[in-house]
Amino acid sequence: MAFLKFLGRHKEGAEKFKEELEAPPAPPEYRVRTLQKEQPTVEVKTEEPKVEEVVSTERETKVTPLERRAVSKTKEQLAVREGLVLTKPIFVMAENFMEMVREISSANSVLRKSNDELKRLDELKTDKDKEFEKWKRSLEDIQRKLIFVDKTLFEAK
Numbered sequence: 001m002a003f004l005k006f007l008g009r010h011k012e013g014a015e016k017f018k019e020e021l022e023a024p025p026a027p028p029e030y031r032v033r034t035l036q037k038e039q040p041t042v043e044v045k046t047e048e049p050k051v052e053e054v055v056s057t058e059r060e061t062k063v064t065p066l067e068r069r070a071v072s073k074t075k076e077q078l079a080v081r082e083g084l085v086l087t088k089p090i091f092v093m094a095e096n097f098m099e100m101v102r103e104i105s106s107a108n109s110v111l112r113k114s115n116d117e118l119k120r121l122d123e124l125k126t127d128k129d130k131e132f133e134k135w136k137r138s139l140e141d142i143q144r145k146l147i148f149v150d151k152t153l154f155e156a157k
Contacts, residue, residue: 028096
């Protein structure tokens with residue numbers, strides 16, 4: 001898990017850290033298979049797509065027959081795709097399934113640790129803010145007292 005090294009605490013320097021940072025390896029190819037005897041049923045709707053022409057007031061847009069055919073073909077493909085209903089389970093083969101599970105669990109543990117650290121940092125920030133407010137109030141109190149002393153000393157003259 002070289003790609004998660006940035007979560008660790010490196011003290012070697014920024015140049016070395018940039019050299020060690022790698023891209024994660026490409027994921028393995030997965031094959032999706034269904035049982036050959038039991039294919040999912042697909043309902044095909046045979047409706048003609050309605051093409052409406054938009055007339056602009058400033059300038060006329062001309063739609064070529066080629067563009068119309070491309071749009072209607074795309075609409076037909078989308079209509080077939082929307083009607084797809086899977087009735088049987090899909091089986092997925094993964095050769096390195098246990099390794100994937102271990103990688104996911106280690107990533108989850110790293111995320112949990114980082115989440116705990118973030119919570120701790122948030123608590124430290126709230127404590128710091130409370131101390132700052134306390135310090136600010138004490139300074140304001142001292143300022144009021146100094147102003148009072150200043151007024152009493154210099155008004156007596």
